[in-house]
Amino acid sequence: MDSEYNVILITYPDSLLSDEPALKTLRRFLTECIGDDINTVYLLPFFPYSSDDGFSVKDYQSVNAHCGDWEDIRRLALDKYLMFDGVINHCSKDSEWFQQYLAHTGVYDDFFIQQDPDTDLSSVVRPRALPLLTPFKTEPGGKYLWTTFSEDQIDLNYKNPNVLLTIIDVLLFYVLEKASLIRIITETNVPYQENISYLGLAGKRKNPNFQTHNINN
Numbered sequence: 001m002d003s004e005y006n007v008i009l010i011t012y013p014d015s016l017l018s019d020e021p022a023l024k025t026l027r028r029f030l031t032e033c034i035g036d037d038i039n040t041v042y043l044l045p046f047f048p049y050s051s052d053d054g055f056s057v058k059d060y061q062s063v064n065a066h067c068g069d070w071e072d073i074r075r076l077a078l079d080k081y082l083m084f085d086g087v088i089n090h091c092s093k094d095s096e097w098f099q100q101y102l103a104h105t106g107v108y109d110d111f112f113i114q115q116d117p118d119t120d121l122s123s124v125v126r127p128r129a130l131p132l133l134t135p136f137k138t139e140p141g142g143k144y145l146w147t148t149f150s151e152d153q154i155d156l157n158y159k160n161p162n163v164l165l166t167i168i169d170v171l172l173f174y175v176l177e178k179a180s181l182i183r184i185i186t187e188t189n190v191p192y193q194e195n196i197s198y199l200g201l202a203g204k205r206k207n208p209n210f211q212t213h214n215i216n217n
Contacts, residue, residue: 021068077178
């Protein structure tokens with residue numbers, strides 16, 4: 001992909017609706033109305049989800065039924081480069097992963113971040129007013145888990161190597177399903193002054209009194 005020539009359309013797969021699966025309608029729109037003026041389509045999450053406009057993923061390797069199926073995705077890729085979202089910081093509480101965690105089947109027992117509710121978390125900064133920890137009833141008993149964004153979005157525990165391996169498998173699956181680009185969501189939930197320090201000299205020019213950090217240490 002020659003980046004200086006790329007034009008990317010960012011869209012939910014169901015932004016256009018008709019009496020057919022949404023991905024078919026999207027492809028028809030791209031073919032009949034857009035043509036070659038746009039060469040890349042960034043599909044916002046098209047997976048089954050429970051909240052947050054698709055960002056609370058229930059199944060990373062399925063297509064939301066009302067949008068279509070993987071064959072519809074592959075047809076889109078015949079004409080356009082495709083970008084998928086890698087929503088890999090959390091998953092839906094309705095996901096199979098989390099349901100098996102609650103049932104204590106042994107497969108996903110360490111997939112999520114358990115925390116003592118008495119821990120002092122006052123220094124944690126995040127763009128949410130909801131509680132950071134959410135209580136859940138599991139087969140062995142009650143547990144408090146990190147839910148950075150909402151009680152429906154359970155943070156994944158990357159201290160567990162199996163989480164990383166599972167997510168790598170998901171990302172490689174996306175490549176096989178014709179993703180030319182994958183957006184891995186990253187955020188810096190820190191105070192403003194520290195946030196702009198990641199911009200290096202650009203941040204310092206905006207605020208000359210602030211010293212930049214070496215984020216490699």
